Amino acid sequence: MPEYLSPGVYIEETEIGSKPVEGVSTSTAGFLGEAERGPTTPKLITSWLDYQRVYGGLAGEGSYLPYAVEGFFNNGGQRCYIGRIVQAGATGAEIGLKKGSAGALTVQAVGEGEWGNRVAVKVAKGTLSGFRLNVYYWKDAVPLSDPEIAAKDAPRPSVSETFDNLSVDAKSPDYYEKRINGVSQLIRVAKKAGDSGEQPDEAKIAYLAGGLDSSENAGQVSAVPAANQIKLSDGASADKNAYVGMTIHILDGDAKGQSRTVTEYAATKIATLNAAWAEGKAPAAGAKYRITRSGVTVGDYKRTDSAAGSRKGLAGFEEIDEISIVYAPNPDAVSGLTEELIAHCEKLKDRFAIVDAAQNSDAGTLDPRSNDTKYAAFYYPWIKVTEPASGLLRTVPPGGHVAGIFARTDAERGVHKAPANEVVRGAIDLEFQITKGEQDILNPRGVNVIRAFPGRGIRVWGARTLSSDPAWKYVNVRRLFNFLEESIDEGTQWVVFEPNDEKLWGRVRRTVTEFLTRVWRDGALMGTKPEEAFFVKCDRTTMTQNDIDNGRLIVLVGVAPVKPAEFVVFRIAQTSGGANG
Incomplete structure (x- = not known):
């Protein structure tokens, strides 16, 4: 309470009325899979070029992650987190640079795996002061270690980085840890116990070593x-x-x-x-x-063994509240992965999983309904895209492209619009051409079919979840509720520990009502007026005295979401003439 101890005029600020609720983002994706190189803790990526700079390009015959990320950005995605998957026990490559016979500093690859063995460093005198560290990475082969021979016979490095005028003084703005760590896409440097901390000697090209893709004994x-x-x-x-x-x-x-x-x-x-x-x-x-x-296992995706601050895989995604779409390409190839993706979304209740059919699945027997959930959707068949290096067609899972369509629809129309009847950008052809008769079988099973239409391109032609509950049949309804729940959750955190009385209840009602009114005006809710679209109750009818005494404030919110026009029927009749209806 303010104190009034002497005569005068006192100006005080007070809060009345509602507080604004800002709608959360619904288009940030989280991708899990094997990459060519890079860190294994989740990292934010904002473009396809950004992905290539951090994680490289294609990562082998069985890895579809690069295609998924490229398809995501081509179809309208703006932001995603990458969880690079490696086998438990994989180790990172490193090398110790010396000053004379004493250790000076240690250079480590930014992530685990044998790729780090193809990273090399060279120390030289700095242009103005200190020392220069040149970093090289070869994607396919390790050239000869002698720099004179390597300069003639070795292929050009796939990636080169140069850090000049580095200092060993921790107070200097050019201190090597400040200049390199978090900036280099290949290495991080550290002074370990026993290192001298002095400037390393100038040296020939030296390769990092010890990186392994899996546990080793x-x-x-x-x-x-x-x-x-x-x-x-x-x-x-x-x-x-x-x-x-x-x-x-x-x-x-x-x-x-x-x-x-x-x-x-x-x-x-x-x-x-x-x-x-x-x-x-x-x-x-x-x-x-x-x-x-x-081969990776479902345990490599879960990574429950990773420690706080350096969690990987799905455990790392749990720490990132911004993620609203989760996808791992071709989950059928890893036993139990589909179930883990669904369990992850059901546990957090603020994200939605995209699941691919297995390659070469038979339309007649395909039935994903064993995974009964309102937090996932299933897409079939695979699509064909152009491989950048060769120009040939490659058959890849469609989920990354579908995630981009989710993001594009959210930005252009809103999360309440079903992400269907949308062109799959970048898709040249389909693994199979699906007929209407086949979709008549697949659609009731919860399979969202991707079809090619003459003159209209390749389009997503389904918007159903894997739920058997009719109330949660459609993807846009589930994602709309994710949006509403998360927005209200984040926008009403100020309520916690406020006096739980009628004044607070009124402010909460007005806060939620104003937010839902804006959602209704955007076309996400049914009704010609707000009263038909939603209701908000927070009073003695939603709480007992026992609830109040135990510190509980209970708000009841009901909304009428819009549903997609999945079946459009025109009934046309022949008349005998005239204008009679």
Whole structure:
């Protein structure tokens, strides 16, 4: 309370009436998948060129993430977060730069994986002062380490970065950590314990090393193995199933070059892994081996093992409130991934998942209704796009393009408009041409078909969720409620700990009413007047005295969302003439 201790005029500010509620964004996407390179903690990307600068280009035959991101931006997307997926246990490449025999600073690749082994650095004298650090990255091959030979015979680096006039003084604006970390798309630098902190010596090109795409256990065969068996040293793993599904690579001896996938684990004091070695050349005692795991799993997407501040995958997406669309290309290729994407959206209740059909799915048997949810939509078939490098057509999942259509529709019409009957930009052809008869079967099953129409292009021709509840049949209805709920949630945070009385209830009613009136005027709600479009109650009818005594303020809001005109029927009758109706 203000104090009035002496005569005078007092000017005081007070709050009355409602507070504005700002509508949240509904078009920020979160993409999960394997990329050529880059960080593994989620990062905001605002263009296709931005993605290429941070994550590179195509990432291998099984990776569709670059196509999805390009399709997203081509179809109207503006912002997305990228969650680069790597296998648990993957390591990052690094190298220590020296001053004489003492360590000066450590250079590390910005993300895990073998790509970091193709990053090289060279230290030279700074143009004006300090030192210069040149950074090079080759996408496909590691050239020779001798710079004179490399300059003649090695291919040009795919990416080059130069940081000049670097200082080792932490107070200087040119301090190497300030200039490089967060700016370089390839490396980060650090002074580790035991490093001298002095300027590193000028040196030839040196490659980072130690980057691995999967967990690895290197060692030696501990005993002469029995037929078709390899024995690993004690303590190789406490988990008896740790190596099932991984691959053992023999690095020397008679069996050098052989590799076999572990299919069974026999628990003994010395871990025994059964592998079908070829025709008698089993690894000899003392032979060196390496174990890697090929292919990501659903656990690599969930990443519940990642720590706060450096969370990856879906765990990292949970920390980003702006994400409203979640997509992982071709989720059917990773067992359990579709279910995890849906569970992620159902848990947070502020985002919507886009799910692809598997490649080469048969229209007659395709039925995704086992995943009964109002937080996801299913799209079929795959589309064909032009591969930038070769100019050839590549068949890719459609979800990235569909996410862009979501964003485009939200910007041009609003989240209440169904993201359908929209052209799929960048799609040259379809995996299959779907007929009306086939869609008659697929549409009731919740399959949103992408079809080609003569003279009208390739269009998304469905807007249904995977829910069996008729109230949540349409994508735009679910996403509209996501928008309303999130906007009201963020716009009424000021209410918490306010005195819970009639004055507050009236302010809350006016706040929500003004917001919903604006939504109705934008065409998102039914009715010719606001009273027909929504109602807001916050009074003794929504709360008991027990609720008030326990600190609860309860607001009841009802809205009448618009539904898409999915079936347009013109009834035409023949008359005998005249103007009689």
